Amino acid sequence: MTLDAHLHLWDLEHGTYSWLSDAVAPINRTFRFEEVEPQLRATGVDRVVLVQAAGTSEDSAAMFAVAAQQPMVAGVVAWVDLRDPSAVGDALDSWAAAGPLVGIRHLIHDEADPDWLAQPAVHRSLAVLASRGLAYDVIGVLPRHLEHAVALADELPELRLVVDHLGTPPVGSEAGEWGRLIDELGSRPNVFVKLSGLTTLGPAGRASAGDLRPYVDRALDAFGPSRMLYGGDWPVSTLATPYAETFAVARELIAALTPAERDDILAGSAARAYRLP
Template sequence: MSRVVDAHQHVWDRSRSAYQWITPDLGELDRDILPDEARRALADAGVDAAVLVQADDSMDDTRYLLEVARAHDWVAGVVGWVPLDDEGAARAALDELAEEPLLRGIRHLVHDDPRDDFLELPAVRASLGAVADAGLAFDVPDAWPRHLAGARRVAEALPALTVVIDHLGKPPAGIDALGAWESELRAVAALPNTVAKFSGLHRPGAPFDAATLRPLLHAALEAFGADRLMYGGDWPMSLPHGGYGPTWALMRGLIDELTAAERAAILAGSAERVYGLTGIRSVRGSRTEHAPTTRIERCPTG
């Protein structure tokens, strides 16, 4: 089996940060999700390693994820958080984290932020310049419809910053709206410093099946090319839908329909390059070494 790096996985401990979005109506997600459970989910699926992604806009959550990463060698890297809307505080936080080699990106929960213009704020733009200077990527979650165009403008304004579109921007469930989403996704992909994750596609009102996801994968593949596309399991958000196994089986089946080179890129190569992952220790027991870089080369098919 080829190497697999899950570019989007979460853990959280509510004794460490607030996670105010986690409420009783989320059912089995309304509890702590700890590293040992995450490791078992990966191991059961035969996935080698994962990138942990922040689940709270707090430095406490970022510090927790880095502690987890240092203690668990299946964690290949961390996408954390800094206060982007305060340039001075963001730079101070980046300075504090500068000696953390496992920090590979920054994210803000833009979909939960009430400010539609968050990505346009001068302080945010200045902070993202500092993120680029630090050699870190910038993840944008659930960008459609409020923030996908803004993510494009960020990538255009800051060509040294790698902008990662989580969950393909979160495509709309309705077929009538897919055209507008795809048009904006292609506009983002036209910029060579952008990347997308084939992840997080459990959407209210839309089936989670091959017939529904296949066109989304192919639209992203045509827009970005495999070298700028990454697999992400988005566990534990898949727990209400059967957990890691069924989600992985469906997504892996679709990826297996592609060429060997495309599979290798989407399942591991793109994540390793985008996040500069090195010395990955597999839950299956082997270590692989890769040279770090956050420079994204435009794929010929993108």
């Protein structure tokens, strides 16, 4: 079993994605499951987790519609308005009735306030997620984001946090603050990390396995294979590499591990993080 725990879809005719622009022109178009499915099957991926790409109900509803039609979809990381804890429970009920809700995400890196995740109302909402057994995906682009994730892991130890894209390591530079914070996060047993979204990093916008290895090894030391999960980050990853190459880079980065450890990263860790069957 191989599971891709980070796959996006979007339809520009039926949703708004404000971050799509000419700056990312190759992906500023519609991406449907029918386009990626043969690529997944060709690389041996059996199941996927769909992850929100916009802070809108339309984006989440579209993912649940795909999940209802596609047996490959094991779970959906959706969006709710975490700033309104009084409404979060009903919103979660609605998504849970729509399909396999496994977690929630907010595009905190698109917020002007780097302390968005520290808002008391957001923490109250995340406590509701924890009570429902749902995970929360953290996009840690700035060190400040990761600092808030550390604090959140301590405040809500029952909440499973999934740090996307290895917390955005400074590829091509010293591990520095990123490395310290990854070590901090790894010491919290309720935190997982995704081996995803890495081939687009680096000064040239494209990173090889050799470029990424020091940062992946640092994260493996901090989390171990049992709390690291693979995600292809399609179609964002296509800015650097086709899906097959993205997957090949991930396989190369974990090739030295034991078969059981590789199985954890390629499926078992995602099942634990998102409580998948």
